[in-house]
Amino acid sequence: MASSPFLALFLAAAALAVVGTQTLAQPVAPGPTAPPNNITAILAKGGQYTTFIRLLRQSRVDEQINSQLNNSFNGLTVFAPTDNAFNSLKPGTLNSLTQQEQIELVLYHVLPRFYSLALFATTSNPVNTQASGNNGVYTLNITTTTNQVNISTGVVVTPITNSLSTDFPLAVYSVEKVLLPYDIFGPKPPAAAPAPKPSGSTKSPPSAISEGPSTDSKGSGSDSSGVSFKLQWSSLVGLGVMGVIATL
Numbered sequence: 001m002a003s004s005p006f007l008a009l010f011l012a013a014a015a016l017a018v019v020g021t022q023t024l025a026q027p028v029a030p031g032p033t034a035p036p037n038n039i040t041a042i043l044a045k046g047g048q049y050t051t052f053i054r055l056l057r058q059s060r061v062d063e064q065i066n067s068q069l070n071n072s073f074n075g076l077t078v079f080a081p082t083d084n085a086f087n088s089l090k091p092g093t094l095n096s097l098t099q100q101e102q103i104e105l106v107l108y109h110v111l112p113r114f115y116s117l118a119l120f121a122t123t124s125n126p127v128n129t130q131a132s133g134n135n136g137v138y139t140l141n142i143t144t145t146t147n148q149v150n151i152s153t154g155v156v157v158t159p160i161t162n163s164l165s166t167d168f169p170l171a172v173y174s175v176e177k178v179l180l181p182y183d184i185f186g187p188k189p190p191a192a193a194p195a196p197k198p199s200g201s202t203k204s205p206p207s208a209i210s211e212g213p214s215t216d217s218k219g220s221g222s223d224s225s226g227v228s229f230k231l232q233w234s235s236l237v238g239l240g241v242m243g244v245i246a247t248l
């Protein structure tokens, strides 16, 4: 009976294999708690994003984000400036913007796809944001090393300092500066004069910025509630945002 030890080993191995597949199969079962794809909930948990949360709510971009997450195969990425970042803005920076520009500023912090930190390394510049204006989609640039990811708008450069969510479909990263879009805060040469002047750019007088009321037909929300969005914004929410901004 020379084969019995081998048979025993075989049976033992088979038993282990069965146990192995069982233990492997178990984690596949769906967990009872779904991950929160709720931008405000994620930010509220972070504790230092109260200004950004208020701007998201008052521009109703939070609802736009949550419903986009429901319908998007690409996911979304949000750059969340801390309260310190807003406090560090030159006084009056946000007040110098039209209401539409303030919405674009919020949308500029949202990318229309999910980026893990690793994906940033392979992306090519410029990167589209959810904001747009007369000259099309507002973009930003991403540069990476092995341990750092920088965001450059052409007006400000700032690194990602923290990951608040990296679960598909919603990535949320903390930044220490408000991302000021070049299309709003960059120099506006009347002809061709592409000399970059980042330091003086935020000093432009409000009158230079608020020429032309807004671009109404842009695609920030492709749903049919765009009209009521605008109306509510201007009649109610706009005042709220102006109040928030005035307290900054």
Ligand SMILES: *[C@@H]1O[C@H](CO)[C@@H](O)[C@H](O)[C@H]1NC(C)=O
Binding pocket: 038, 039, 040, 041, 044, 066
């Ligand atoms: C998202 O979270 C906020 C804050 O926790 C909550 O007030 C809101 O109802 C949530 N929205 C959705 C769609 O779950």
Ligand SMILES: *[C@@H]1O[C@H](CO)[C@@H](O)[C@H](O)[C@H]1NC(C)=O
Binding pocket: 066, 067, 070
């Ligand atoms: C997401 O989709 C589900 C099912 O289609 C729906 O019940 C829910 O209200 C949606 N949530 C949002 C925030 O749109």
Ligand SMILES: *[C@@H]1O[C@H](CO)[C@@H](O)[C@H](O)[C@H]1NC(C)=O
Binding pocket: 143, 144, 145, 148, 149, 150, 157, 158, 159
């Ligand atoms: C990020 O920006 C800082 C400051 O401008 C710079 O020192 C650093 O080299 C940049 N890193 C990357 C990865 O671009």
Ligand SMILES: *[C@@H]1O[C@H](CO)[C@@H](O)[C@H](O)[C@H]1NC(C)=O
Binding pocket: 125, 126, 140, 141, 152, 153, 154, 155
């Ligand atoms: C962004 O990247 C593009 C392509 O590399 C480059 O042409 C552009 O000057 C960059 N802009 C900024 C603000 O870094």
